[in-house]
Amino acid sequence: MPAGDGTVARMPLPRAPLGIAVSPEEFAYITQPDHGFSAGTLARVDLDPRSVTASVAVGVVPSLVILNANGTLAYVSNQWSDNIGIIDVATNTQIDTIPTDGDPFALALSPDGGTLLVTTNVNRLFKFNLATKTVLGSIALPATSHHILMDPHGNYLYVATRDGGTVMEVDWRAMAVHRTFTFGGRPQDMVFAPDGRDLYVANELSNILHVIHVGLGTTSDIPLAGGGEGLAIGNGGKHIYVGLVFAGAVQVIERSSGETVRLIPVGGIPREIALDYSGRDVLVSNESGWVDFIEPSDSLVPPPPPPPPPPPPPPPPPPPDTGYTRVGLGDGALGVAVSGDIAYVTRPYANMVARLDLRTNSVTTSFPVGNLPCYIVFNSTGTRAYEANQFSDNVSVINVATNTQIATIPVTGDPLPVAISTDDKSLFVTTNANRLFKVDLTTNTVTGSLALPATSHHLLTHPNGTLLYVATRDGGSVLEVNRQSMTVVRTFTLGGTPQGMAMSADQNELYVANESSNTLQIIWLPNGGISAIPLAGAGEGLARDADGKLWVGLVFSGLVQVVNPATSTVVRTITVGGTPREVATDAARHHVLVANEAGWVDIIR
Numbered sequence: 001m002p003a004g005d006g007t008v009a010r011m012p013l014p015r016a017p018l019g020i021a022v023s024p025e026e027f028a029y030i031t032q033p034d035h036g037f038s039a040g041t042l043a044r045v046d047l048d049p050r051s052v053t054a055s056v057a058v059g060v061v062p063s064l065v066i067l068n069a070n071g072t073l074a075y076v077s078n079q080w081s082d083n084i085g086i087i088d089v090a091t092n093t094q095i096d097t098i099p100t101d102g103d104p105f106a107l108a109l110s111p112d113g114g115t116l117l118v119t120t121n122v123n124r125l126f127k128f129n130l131a132t133k134t135v136l137g138s139i140a141l142p143a144t145s146h147h148i149l150m151d152p153h154g155n156y157l158y159v160a161t162r163d164g165g166t167v168m169e170v171d172w173r174a175m176a177v178h179r180t181f182t183f184g185g186r187p188q189d190m191v192f193a194p195d196g197r198d199l200y201v202a203n204e205l206s207n208i209l210h211v212i213h214v215g216l217g218t219t220s221d222i223p224l225a226g227g228g229e230g231l232a233i234g235n236g237g238k239h240i241y242v243g244l245v246f247a248g249a250v251q252v253i254e255r256s257s258g259e260t261v262r263l264i265p266v267g268g269i270p271r272e273i274a275l276d277y278s279g280r281d282v283l284v285s286n287e288s289g290w291v292d293f294i295e296p297s298d299s300l301v302p303p304p305p306p307p308p309p310p311p312p313p314p315p316p317p318p319p320p321d322t323g324y325t326r327v328g329l330g331d332g333a334l335g336v337a338v339s340g341d342i343a344y345v346t347r348p349y350a351n352m353v354a355r356l357d358l359r360t361n362s363v364t365t366s367f368p369v370g371n372l373p374c375y376i377v378f379n380s381t382g383t384r385a386y387e388a389n390q391f392s393d394n395v396s397v398i399n400v401a402t403n404t405q406i407a408t409i410p411v412t413g414d415p416l417p418v419a420i421s422t423d424d425k426s427l428f429v430t431t432n433a434n435r436l437f438k439v440d441l442t443t444n445t446v447t448g449s450l451a452l453p454a455t456s457h458h459l460l461t462h463p464n465g466t467l468l469y470v471a472t473r474d475g476g477s478v479l480e481v482n483r484q485s486m487t488v489v490r491t492f493t494l495g496g497t498p499q500g501m502a503m504s505a506d507q508n509e510l511y512v513a514n515e516s517s518n519t520l521q522i523i524w525l526p527n528g529g530i531s532a533i534p535l536a537g538a539g540e541g542l543a544r545d546a547d548g549k550l551w552v553g554l555v556f557s558g559l560v561q562v563v564n565p566a567t568s569t570v571v572r573t574i575t576v577g578g579t580p581r582e583v584a585t586d587a588a589r590h591h592v593l594v595a596n597e598a599g600w601v602d603i604i605r
Helices: none
Strands: 009-012 020-023 027-032 041-047 050-057 062-067 073-078 083-088 093-099 104-109 115-120 124-129 134-140 147-150 157-160 166-171 176-182 187-192 198-203 208-213 218-223 228-234 239-244 249-254 260-265 270-275 282-286 290-294 324-328 336-339 342-347 352-357 362-368 373-378 384-389 394-399 404-410 415-420 426-431 435-440 445-451 458-461 467-471 477-482 487-493 498-503 509-514 519-524 529-534 539-544 550-554 559-564 569-575 580-586 591-596 600-604
Touching: 009 050, 020 062, 020 270, 020 282, 027 062, 027 073, 041 062, 050 093, 062 104, 073 104, 083 104, 104 147, 115 147, 147 187, 157 187, 166 187, 198 239, 208 228, 228 282, 239 270, 239 282, 249 270, 336 373, 336 580, 336 591, 342 373, 342 384, 342 591, 352 373, 362 404, 384 415, 394 415, 415 458, 426 458, 458 498, 467 498, 477 498, 498 550, 509 550, 519 539, 529 569, 539 591, 550 580, 550 591, 559 580
Parallel strands: 187 228, 228 270, 373 415, 498 539, 539 580
Antiparallel strands: 009 290, 020 027, 027 041, 041 050, 062 073, 073 083, 083 093, 104 115, 115 124, 124 134, 147 157, 157 166, 166 176, 187 198, 198 208, 198 228, 208 218, 228 239, 239 249, 249 260, 270 282, 282 290, 324 600, 336 342, 342 352, 352 362, 373 384, 384 394, 394 404, 415 426, 426 435, 435 445, 458 467, 467 477, 477 487, 498 509, 509 519, 509 539, 519 529, 539 550, 550 559, 559 569, 580 591, 591 600
């Protein structure tokens, strides 16, 4: 292969390419999930020249793909079809499927090719006999896994439990956990060093490349310039390539020293990374519609033009916006809700809820709840609060007068968002079992549920007493649900990652913060029309104040932006740092509260 010429070769590939499997026969299979907007396909790409030579019809939202050792069969996780597609490489056709319990994502094969390991969003690792397509065993995981990897000797399977913050070393034959490495954040893709002694783990939230020294059981860290997802080792084992999914870049690290040697701005949303058949080029799928081919010395996309003449000196920057009061919560804050003169803030890493006095901006008490408390909501009178305990699989019922958990409501799966009906009779909660549950608050029992296309992290009740809105985060949609009959009325397809929601005072506009597209989307509810306002980063938490302005927490940028929907403009940007999560309004004092995972709550004036 010729040396890199300083540029990165780019091949357009539509429909949000994601998973990559490279064959020694000089081709690659690349999944095209298209966010579920159309039937899924698997592109066969000839690597010399770089062109699509076949399109394979598979299931809905094909995610990751692997090849067997002799290159005759490929296996693709059809996420929303709840099955694994089996591809005949000779004919480029899906010839069979293996049904799964839940939405499958990560795949790995045993050394002899007879056993398939699969994780799904029911938080389990499954083992299949490929000859009979039957389940041989399964084990529970603390959270959904998006990446698994067989060690070079075939003894252990490594499972990165994305939202669980761990990597599990599993004896896949016995289906037993041998060791667990706890990192926090979101562990994603993994790759072994050529000698098999070190396992590298990209972390999407903590901006770290973890190194597990397998024989010793110890770990060390290499800093990343953003959240890492895809991962590969190339250039004869010299370099580690890390896709920075939220930064639109690929970081190249010298493996022997851990030093960064290049940061390649590829733009878009880089996802999975694979080494090509030559051992030199690295393929990077990009959800924005292309595949990049990076050679060892490539660094720029495209080559830079001649430098322009120096610009005039910029005006001095405006002074930072410091219009807030900070209340410390050293172990992190996530969910926040306001009722009268108090706010409840969840402390997920302490398994507690803090009570804030909004008249003095101080914490007056904290009290224990379940494991990993997330979002929280008050009833209309402020006498009860309901809080989702993600890893306890239940919802706490809190007596606000005594600041104590007085009951729990069990649910199926790990809950995160909660919403309460306007009459205080029903509670709504979603879990990672991809279901919306309805709870009767007179008996604290589940009375109905609805299947969702993907896990939801935010809910919003309509004031009319009939409708509920469900943002299906990884599904790229918002569902309008009749909460009395638990049926879907309308589906608004937004793409990206819909998160927090708010509604206009006249109930005509639904506002949605989109984490992947860096926009605040506006749904005109009378006819379903959709428009968007650009943001300076990934929006997650969202609240509307009494003046109709929208406050958006930009989770990866450490910013809060204020949007005037009447003019479709950003009117204020507040630098808060850390990781801003949920947002709530204090109408009595015209303040806005922002929970920050880095360890505080900002009360913005």
